[in-house]
Amino acid sequence: xxxxxxxxxxxxxxxxxxxxxxxxxxxxxxxxxxRLTIELVESETIGTVGxxxxxxxxxxxxxxxxxxxEHDFLRRTSGTFKLGIEFVDWGSLGSRYLHTFGxxxxxxxxxxxxxxxxxxxxxxxxxxxxxxxxxxLHQHAADQARFGKLDRVGNTAMTGLAYAYHxxxxxxxxxxxxxxxxxxxxxxxxxVESVTRDGTSGDITAITLAGGREVAxxxxxxxxxxxxxxxxxxxGVQYDDxxxxxxxDRALAVPSERLPTLVPYTRxxxxxAGWQWRIPLQHRTGNGxxxxxxxxxxxxxxxxLLAGLDTKALGDPRxxxxxxxxxxxxxxxxxxxxxxxxxxxxxxxxxxxxLIQSHISRLIQLFPRSSHADAERAxxxxxxxxxxxxxxxxxxxxxxxxxxxxxxxxxxxxxMAVPDSLTHKLELFAASxxxxxxxxxxxxxASWVQVMLGxxxxxxxxxxxxxxxxxxxxAEFLANLRTLVTRAVAGLPTHEDYLRQxxxxxxxxxxx
Ligand SMILES: Cc1cc2nc3c(=O)[nH]c(=O)nc-3n(C[C@H](O)[C@H](O)[C@H](O)COP(=O)(O)OP(=O)(O)OC[C@H]3O[C@@H](n4cnc5c(N)ncnc54)[C@H](O)[C@@H]3O)c2cc1C
Numbered sequence: 001x002x003x004x005x006x007x008x009x010x011x012x013x014x015x016x017x018x019x020x021x022x023x024x025x026x027x028x029x030x031x032x033x034x035r036l037t038i039e040l041v042e043s044e045t046i047g048t049v050g051x052x053x054x055x056x057x058x059x060x061x062x063x064x065x066x067x068x069x070e071h072d073f074l075r076r077t078s079g080t081f082k083l084g085i086e087f088v089d090w091g092s093l094g095s096r097y098l099h100t101f102g103x104x105x106x107x108x109x110x111x112x113x114x115x116x117x118x119x120x121x122x123x124x125x126x127x128x129x130x131x132x133x134x135x136x137l138h139q140h141a142a143d144q145a146r147f148g149k150l151d152r153v154g155n156t157a158m159t160g161l162a163y164a165y166h167x168x169x170x171x172x173x174x175x176x177x178x179x180x181x182x183x184x185x186x187x188x189x190x191x192v193e194s195v196t197r198d199g200t201s202g203d204i205t206a207i208t209l210a211g212g213r214e215v216a217x218x219x220x221x222x223x224x225x226x227x228x229x230x231x232x233x234x235x236g237v238q239y240d241d242x243x244x245x246x247x248x249d250r251a252l253a254v255p256s257e258r259l260p261t262l263v264p265y266t267r268x269x270x271x272x273a274g275w276q277w278r279i280p281l282q283h284r285t286g287n288g289x290x291x292x293x294x295x296x297x298x299x300x301x302x303x304x305l306l307a308g309l310d311t312k313a314l315g316d317p318r319x320x321x322x323x324x325x326x327x328x329x330x331x332x333x334x335x336x337x338x339x340x341x342x343x344x345x346x347x348x349x350x351x352x353x354x355l356i357q358s359h360i361s362r363l364i365q366l367f368p369r370s371s372h373a374d375a376e377r378a379x380x381x382x383x384x385x386x387x388x389x390x391x392x393x394x395x396x397x398x399x400x401x402x403x404x405x406x407x408x409x410x411x412x413x414x415x416m417a418v419p420d421s422l423t424h425k426l427e428l429f430a431a432s433x434x435x436x437x438x439x440x441x442x443x444x445x446a447s448w449v450q451v452m453l454g455x456x457x458x459x460x461x462x463x464x465x466x467x468x469x470x471x472x473x474x475a476e477f478l479a480n481l482r483t484l485v486t487r488a489v490a491g492l493p494t495h496e497d498y499l500r501q502x503x504x505x506x507x508x509x510x511x512x
Pocket of ligand 1: 043
């Protein structure tokens with residue numbers, strides 16, 4: 001039943017049943033289910049984008065809010081654990097680094113570890129950034145394909161293993177669908193053909209499906225994917241195109257056989273006109289080539305993808321087109337767009353599912369009791385825009401800070417103008433290793449440091465506060481850290497053993 005004609009919001013309609021639609025349905029049913037009637041409309045004829053298999057640690061917060069059991073979740077989605085992303089050939093051909101989810105070393109005397117480390121390599125002719133990862137618990141665990149639950153390293157203040165998941169995207173949507181339907185969400189199969197709006201307020205009042213059925217509502221969440229049927233299509237909210245900074249606009253995705261050893265990380269390998277992902281799942285490997293059609297043909301991109309597979313392909317590459325950017329606003333009238341309908345940032349740092357969940361939790365925090373919600377809407381739009389823009393800068397860093405000049409694509413990326421906000425961060429880090437991160441940036445200082453160093457920026461100096469330690473004390477401190485990290489990792493089970501013991505995939509999901 002919709003509101004009582006008093007403008008109250010009682011009926012929520014979610015249009016779209018991809019990852020965005022079902023996360024929205026799950027979260028709203030869990031947190032506002034007593035107050036709202038929730039109906040989700042999706043069309044099997046249209047289908048979902050069907051990719052999106054790697055995440056970042058914030059997903060654990062979502063699972064906790066929903067009360068999802070981690071092992072059950074991984075069993076049913078054929079998932080694995082993820083400690084970070086290995087970037088191969090980005091800063092230069094032959095280079096490789098792991099952007100981990102954790103800290104490297106430990107802060108001491110209020111000075112971040114990388115300053116101590118930078119001090120320790122001063123005076124050498126060509127300090128090698130790779131040395132930083134000798135102190136990374138995540139790096140050692142990734143190298144040895146180990147995983148386990150570890151909050152702290154020994155009895156030190158050094159933080160333990162932070163992790164996220166890889167999972168099968170189609171299984172994930174089904175899992176959330178079961179969850180949401182069990183909490184009262186109604187699912188309606190049908191294709192939306194038209195939208196009805198109130199002549200006075202301009203708010204959406206109903207959608208009409210093929211065959212004539214009308215679904216009325218007080219608030220609408222547009223999860224219709226790249227189509228953006230309601231926010232972009234019906235309400236005409238414009239799209240800001242960011243292709244000049246992030247020129248990839250196509251992807252080819254293909255599954256391949258399971259990796260012989262299930263490594264606990266995603267791999268992103270830079271190619272001549274884009275990059276290739278590799279995501280290890282329990283039953284298969286997810287692969288895709290993200291590329292710029294201005295610099296390579298589709299046929300050549302498919303050849304690159306297939307030549308770069310580590311295991312046998314299980315089908316033909318499936319094409320996907322996109323334009324990187326975002327809607328100018330995310331909530332207009334009585335409709336918010338979530339997921340691909342709100343914008344797209346390529347999957348280089350696995351941020352899309354995170355954006356879905358953070359937009360949903362923000363929308364729930366600001367969710368209006370009535371249709372009069374100008375202040376809430378403005379706040380929502382401001383915060384979502386900031387979040388998109390900050391992630392954009394972090395992604396551009398990977399492309400722009402490179403020594404590669406072996407293809408037209410990389411020459412373009414290296415010389416393109418970038419947003420001032422990123423230029424400032426690059427200059428600050430190059431000068432003194434300091435991170436000019438915004439307070440609410442999704443990526444922590446540790447992430448900026450790893451990616452800046454990994455891409456080849458060696459700071460000219462370090463924080464003078466790091467000089468407080470005597471040189472011999474610093475050497476001893478670094479040696480102790482290395483020992484502690486090595487010992488902690490040796491005590492972990494292998495990733496495969498951990499999965500086998502706690503969350504071996506259901507046979508049904510292995511067969512899919
Ligand atoms: C190449 C690529 C790789 C990616 N990799 C990752 C990753 O590793 N990690 C990550 O976090 N994210 C990743 N993403 C993003 C991730 O796939 C999406 O954010 C996620 O799947 C959400 O999609 P969605 O639900 O917004 O849209 P979709 O999956 O496209 O769902 C749209 C829904 O709307 C419905 N619909 C559309 N039109 C109508 C209509 N007229 N009537 C009724 N229903 C309609 C469809 O039936 C469908 O149910 C990737 C994206 C791409 C393109």
